[in-house]
Amino acid sequence: MPEESQRPRFSLRALREDEKALDTRASLADLETDIDYRRTFHVIGRSVLFVRYVWLRYVISFASHLARENLTIVLAPWIGKILIDHVVLGAPVEDATGYPSFLVPAIEMLEGASVGAILFWVVLCSVAGLVASLAHGYVMTLFDTRLTQSIAHLVRCRLFGGVQALPMTKLDDQPIGDSVYRVVNDTRVIPDVIGTVLIQPVSAVFAFAVALVTLQSAYSDSPVVAVFAVGALPMYVLVIVPFSRMLRRRSQAVIAAQSAFTSNIEEGMDNMLAVQALGATATERERFRKDSAESFKRIRFSGLAFDVAGTLLEIATQVMVWGFTVYVVAQVIFGGFSPGDFVVVLGYFALMREPAEKLAYLWIGLQGDAARARRVFAMLDAPPEAETGRSALPPIEAGVSFRDVGFVYPDGRRALRDVTFNARLGQILAIVGPTGAGKTTLAYLIPRYHTASEGQVLIDGHDVNDVSLESLRGQTSYVFQETQTVNESILENIRLGKPDANTEEVERAARDAGIHDFIVGTPDGYDTLLGTSTSKLSVGQKQRIGIARGLLKDSRILILDEPTAALDPETERHVVGALREAARNRIVIIIAHRLSTVALADHVVFLDDGRVMEQGTHAELMDREDGNYRRFVDLQTESVD
Template structure:
């Protein structure tokens, strides 16, 4: 088993790009444009920065704490080196007028004037240790605030992401790999705090450091302004070297994230379908599929690391060349007697204090490329078109009828699924939607809860157009039991009460009895507290279906829609369930989508669909009395 983008016989940039495009397509259909330009990158960065407004107080505290400690450290640290060299190592006396030292250090100079070299060393050591201890405590407090702020931001973005996924139309959810959504929510989302940190904290640190160091340096050594300009002038040099790599880093970052999504999706699919894998004897195929996805993820990560390392080396080389030039210049000053060895330590220290943040400023743009590319993946999902909420209006409890008026539905790709659908289902009535495969039965049922929105006609509940009601209000009164039954990795009791968490244990057991699953549950060692695994190996398909039906019934909504509710049940259980549905239907509207004749005949009325249109409607006996009726032919084919 091979993929076009998982095995590469010969490296080339063209092939790499083709593979990445194929990888993007396989990872998710969410992304329409993954190769972003500089302008789009800037917009993404700005969008990340806008999130600061939700936690601006914490940001202000973190920034202030960082700036204060950086100003103090930058202003003081280099002068410790000067005192150590000139007074402790060389034994030169401190100038009584404090010449050669900034004014803010005069109290320290006056304190050390009459001290011996050993005493000066002692006090410098004490102050240094106290400064280090204070810096550790200060940074620890700042880090606590920063971590809380970042996690609050992550929580907010993840919550929005989940809420957005919850509101996606089912058709889009069907096409979105679960692994890709998980990867974006777990990994890509971290890129947003990274962008903010790069811009706000690192930018602020760099600017404050440059201003402090440049001011102190020019004040103490006004004859050497060239060093300040050399340090600041390193910025365009770094930009010249690194900027050409920006698009390359974005592409590699996108490919790395896409490969990670494919890997997580592959893992999730393998675990979710483990029974099929084992029953079909395809363990080796699945093993190779997993290995290919893992290897491809590693390969894409490696490409990203290699590009980042290449840029780093270019930048480091530029910085080293500049540093050696400055060092030789200052050494010349020391040799000529214009500066003392201690001055050398101060000047070089301040040069580094200016050049390092200057380099960081130059690196800012290149450093933002990777997190910006991954942030795009998060925003792409947040920007997906959600279900149209035409109104925030709630609806009163349904008490009369569900009416279809000339309803039609056409898929976005132009395929027509339904046309001119008109019928009414009244409270206390069971209506069966029957018809051959592909007739549009499930699509029709989806329209009731607005999983799809009708493109033609109207659907009314108690005379009110469902498009004039909020989706949450509408769905709070409709229970849809899907054909593909799903149970959660929680207890059986919690599975049943999932749609109604406040339901008592008595109600849970009541609806379990209605669906005929109570006796089986009580036969288990832990009964209703039995915890179901993710693969539900403890349950048969029929048992899962009955739990799903009980979970739907316990909501006690006015409208109940069941899609093939008896497909996995034996005849005895089916008869028991239909009898129970007839009982609960006394105060509900029940819509049943079914193929099995034994289920259809029990309905009060049958709506027969074919080719997306209602061909016949009536009771089973009335429809069977039509000699050449389509429903009769459908039933006769089942009986053969």
């Protein structure tokens, strides 16, 4: 039947490929998403190591939980025995046997008591135990929340620092949404893993041991009881281990889908205007709907996988419980067990089997945690921007020189070759050329946002690779092509690079950048809050904020990437005047298109296709009859005419 054959058949390979594709979309910077056992133990181990920052509080919490669990284990089953032997069956307390030594004084107190009195004491003790246990639980919840949150906080801050320190080329491959997802969601598993690995198994094993010792001292002639209970753990291990890898895969698949739609939100909000203008809101919604539906599907699938694992554990449990119950019933009928023993032995069996079951469930849970923890460490381990500098760059006194500099992007694209020029303190250097010529790439080499592939970038004779990034960037201001604002007031936005600048300094910079009058004209003035993708400001206004920022941070090198592109002629003249003034004790490097901006430069470097085609003063270059620069300028003047 044609319809039948057209229906896509389920194929594991197609599923894997599908998942790899989504992993790639989630983050190109982190593609090794498969986790084998070695990696699993590795990330779990590293997560656990975070405990060292709060170890004392962990010890307190641990001891407290342990005490509570073991008190319950030691006392609870005997209450059942007292009830059945002395209340239900009415056997006299004097003849009682089989109680552990620590209970004997309490039992002796009950000697001669009536059935009603025994019942009263049993109920009273149980209620008191319950109240104490509830109160303890409440206090511990508060204590543990603080504990886990302080670890989560620590990991989050580290990871954010790690993301910030990524080199620019790596950041290009790392969607913001995925970073957000890692910092907000993935980091939360680290304290979970610590609890899962450090507290719960240890207390489970402890509980197991206490139950075993108590039981053996009471029923030393029936080793079968202990054998049954001890056998529970290997049984669970056999059931659960074959599933582990699959569970990790399912978890990773869910995370990738969720990270992808987090990125959808971020990108959609960031480009809202473009999306609306192009009438693409429906397309964007559909993209989001698809990714969200995919995540929904994967969550169900992963939930199913975890449920199947849980069901297998449950089946194993039932097999063990029924096998053991049959054995104990036989002992009561044919052997030496009293009906009270039936309760005690079954109770202890449960107390020993449960820790084993708990360990098995912990292991299941850890598989999902490992998938998230891997993402946290992958980002923490991503090599930060290489700090190759050994010494600090002394205050700049001479200038910047490029010597045969070439640059190739990681994808193999060459953006610059054989670039050589000099810029001196007190000069304005203009870098001119068509779009895609490599102007921005060139400027990025100075504060070492990128590192030159060939040749040398020298400042006062020091190779920028040999000086510390802090000293280098502390002496450079970079006004980017697109000014990004932070979620703060205009005042804070301007003094981003010099947080201790006073209001007068900020206002002076704003005046020089031609934005002061606009700011004081707004209702809130310098206190106006800007968002990150604010539409409160025009592109030109944002650009002027950027220029003010660059002027305020009073550093020796000021680089401006097409700063006047969106300015009206009058503002441009004003800003250019301010730059001229600023260049008196600075090196101003300005990437520009406009003749009016370029003409004021002391030196012009004309770049095309990554090469310096010509350089000299504006007048010198205009004198060349068929020079590239002159043609470039003529084209502009013609288009104005």
